[in-house]
Amino acid sequence: MSNFKVNSKIMESFDTLIREHFGSLGPEEMLIIQNYFTEEVLRKNEMFTESGQICTRLSLVQSGILRVYAPAEDGREITQWLSTKNFFVTESMGFFFNQQNRWTIQAFSDVRLLTITKSDYKKLCTEFPKWNEIEKQFIIKCFMMMEDRIFSHLSMTAEERYNQYFERNKELFHQVPLQYIASVLGMTPETFSRIRKRQSQNS
Structure with missing residues (x-):
């Protein structure tokens, strides 16, 4: 795992995404948020967090x-989610509720992230009280x-779910083992x- 100073182009993209997810924020408010995030690189197969631990960071x-996966009782691995560009990633039970992770999150490829640690997240909530409302919106979006x-x-058949996911994530069908998508x-x-x-x- 490596950390880097965030360059200006990445921060512009970050600002846009924050506003898309959480509404309009002023330049000074965005600067406060920016200062708490650092660029991070995970190499392929490196762990973001593991089942049984308590997740200590949230990343874009x-x-x-x-x-995002966990073992099943029969020994299989259940892939719950594949997180790609412009998605936020964390283990909610660990990060927000300080409980042991259910899920393991692992880099399938080399990954570049913008990350805030749990300790800095708490500092941000203190320095920028409006972030508490943003947090609520984030958790609501997760539940939605x-x-x-x-x-x-x-409500959907297996084929309807397949078609919907394919239309939204075509590139993944050429990037990851298909059993993960299944x-x-x-x-x-x-x-x-x-x-x-x-x-x-049929195509």
């Missing part, structure tokens, strides 16, 4: 892919994403392969 993905995933699993979609590799074959024949 600048490039690369992180896999979770609700959307639950709804899609309950797991994210809540289907077996065999079901995923059948759907993929059917889609390729």
Whole structure:
């Protein structure tokens, strides 16, 4: 793991994303937030955080892919999420609630992040009280994403879930093992392969 001073172009992109996620903030407010984030590089297979630990950082993905996964009782690994550019990544139970992580987060490729540590996060909340409201919005967005995933699993067929994910994440189908995507979609590799074959024949 390496840390670097954040360059101005990356910070401009960061500002845009912060405003897209959390609404309009003034230049002085953005400067306060910027000062707490540092650029970080994880090499392929390096751990961001592990199951059973308590996650100590929250990051915005600048490039690369992180896999969020946990072991199942039968020995398989369940891939819960593949985090890519412009997604925030953390282990919520550890970072926000100080409980042991359920999930392991690992760099699938070399990854570049903008990171705030848990200790600096607490300092930011003190220096910039408005961040407490931003935190609430972030947690709400996390729950909304979770609700959307639950709804899609309950209301959509496996093929509909496949098509939706493919349209939103086409590049991932050429970058990660397809069993990871199958797991994210809540289907077996065999079901995923059948759907993929059917889609390729129809295209």
